[in-house]
Amino acid sequence: MENGTKTPIEKRIFTNRNLKLKTIKAVGFDLDYTLANYRSPEIEKLTFVKALEKLVSQKHYPKKLLDFEYEENFAIRGLIFDIKHGNILKTNKFRYVKRVYHGFHKYSKKERKQLYTNKKLDLSSEDYRAVDTLFEIPETYIFAKLIDFFDKSSPKSQSSSYKWLYDDIRWAVDLVHRDGTLKTIIRQNPEKYIVKNELLPMALNHFRKNGRKLFIVTNSGFKYTTFVLEFLLGENFRDYFDAIIYSSSKPNFFTHKDPFKIIEEDRCFEAEKGNIYLLENKLGVHGDSILYVGDHIYGDMLKTKQASAWRTMMIIPELDEHIMIKQKVKEDFKKLIKLFDIKNNTNRKLENTIEELNKLIREKEDEFENLSIENIKQIDSKIQKLTMSQNKLNLKLTEVLTNIRSLEENIDKSYNPYFGDLFKEQNELSLFGDQVLDFACTYTSDLTNILYYSPTEYFHTPVQLMPHDKEPEFLDIEISEINEINET
Secondary structure, three states: OHHHHOOOHHHHOOOOOEHHHHHOOEEEOEEOOOEEEOOOOOOHHHHHHHHHHHHHHHHHOOHHHHHHHOOOOOOOOOEEEEOOEEEEEEEEEOOOOHHHHEEEOOOOOOHHHHHHHOOOOOOOOOOOOOOOHHHHHHHHHHHHHHHHHHHHHOOOOOOOOHHHHHHHHHHHHHHHHHHHHHHHHHOOOOHHHHOOOHHHHHHHHHHHHHOOOEEEOOOOOOHHHHHHHHHHHOOHHHHHHHHHHOOOOHHHHOOOOEEEEEEEEOOOEEEEOHHHHHHHHHHHHHHHEEEEOOOOOHHHHHHHHOOOOOOEEEEEOOOOHHHHHHHHHHHHHHHHHHHHHHHHHHHHHHHHHHHHHHHHHHHHHHHHOOEEEHHHHHHHHHHHHHHHHHHHHHHHHEEEEEHHHHHHHHHHHHHOOOOOOEEOOOOOOEEEHHHHHHHHOOEEEEEHHHOOOOOOOOOOOOOOOOOOHHHHHHHHHHHHHHHHHHOO
């Protein structure tokens, strides 16, 4: 299995920043969606139902909410709540808004530009909140569902702000996580909600090779974490790890200096709270000799990068399906590229034709008194031909644009019927895609994919091309250089 060059694409580890595994002396893991993958849509449906029950029983929302059904293909990570306006946004890498849903109503381009024209979102503002984790996916759907419901049935929602609704939903979702509602049900039937990956013990042993130390830093508490680890790895799960930090309060774990609340100081050190500096000292490993594996773009990737020299591997469970869809739409994507070339060529011809036509019209108007009848007829003939050419080019352009729109919609909806590609927005990176590129040294769909690679693997960053590098005059050179590198 240890040969990355022969690894199926959906099992590969992708590199944003060179990483030499042989220099890594300790590897840390988050729990949820890293060591423990949850079954989708089962876990989202459970959160959806239980959060609505809280809203009805404790916030006195209409009982009709209990009849709502969960739609699993609505939300993706990287979206933004516009709390004030009750909208769900998707932005490009520059944080300019490109898609807006108010409930299930998609804003037209005109509506979107009226509200968000030239507006680069300030995500530090209390008016916005990013959807960073997979646990927030059902919350996003509840927000859209209740916006849709209350806009149709209650004038209260159509006030100057939807903060009241957002706050209630945030309270309900947070409560079902905090008060044990979800954890109790999961503990009663773990097979229904947690994927038991038989390769996980092998992967952890693979990480341990060359004398590496392994540890866990999770925000989950002692009881739940130990239950999940025992389910995944057996009652001797501690044998895999040198330290387990429970209730760590990430991202504060990376920035604050809270002391450890020690639970056990056996071979596997166990504690609650603490901070990154105490953990490094306990492990006897520091800085870029540590690799941290997690799924949270903010709590695991960004804060780790900002507060330390730790290297990172981001787990993106959605990547597996994303790659399969990308393979299915490959031919459509090739057609789309060709259509864009045809569109650009047609546009150039149309602009040249219009310019030549306007030039002849101006010539006829300005020089009419000095032109002979024969000259005027010749100009009129040319104008007529150019006008016919203009009409043909206009028709061709309309046809090409129609085909482009149809293909773009088909490709877009293949990923998600509402928000499209997780990593892209039109021809640009999405906010999520850009964050993965910026904050994760490496990324993959599952941590067991490490089994396809050597314990001393050197993950190389691909050759990065600037837009001018991709011009036809240079592209063949770049490709040949890449081939030479791959052959050596």
